[in-house]
Amino acid sequence: MCAGAIVSSRVDRVVFGAWDPKAGAAGSLRDVLRDSRLNHQVEVVPGVLAQEATVQLRAFFETRRDRPDNPFVGIPPRVRESKRA
Numbered sequence: 001m002c003a004g005a006i007v008s009s010r011v012d013r014v015v016f017g018a019w020d021p022k023a024g025a026a027g028s029l030r031d032v033l034r035d036s037r038l039n040h041q042v043e044v045v046p047g048v049l050a051q052e053a054t055v056q057l058r059a060f061f062e063t064r065r066d067r068p069d070n071p072f073v074g075i076p077p078r079v080r081e082s083k084r085a
Helices: 003-008 050-065 077-084
Strands: 013-015 043-045
16 A cells, blocks of 8 residues: 555545554554645554454465565575565
């Protein structure tokens, strides 16, 4: 989800279940959606079905990581992170 596009589009409300502690811009790492310096603030409703959303996201990304066409399979996590940058 792109917080900047949400603000620019003047979306009234964003509802989500799982926080993104590494890159979230809806209140976890940053809070772009409710930044008073911007020309539009968005109502944020976090944590809706949080447990279920977290389980689904983890399951999805675990299957993606294990796919043979994943270019990061077999690369140690530190090297993997530097390759994404």
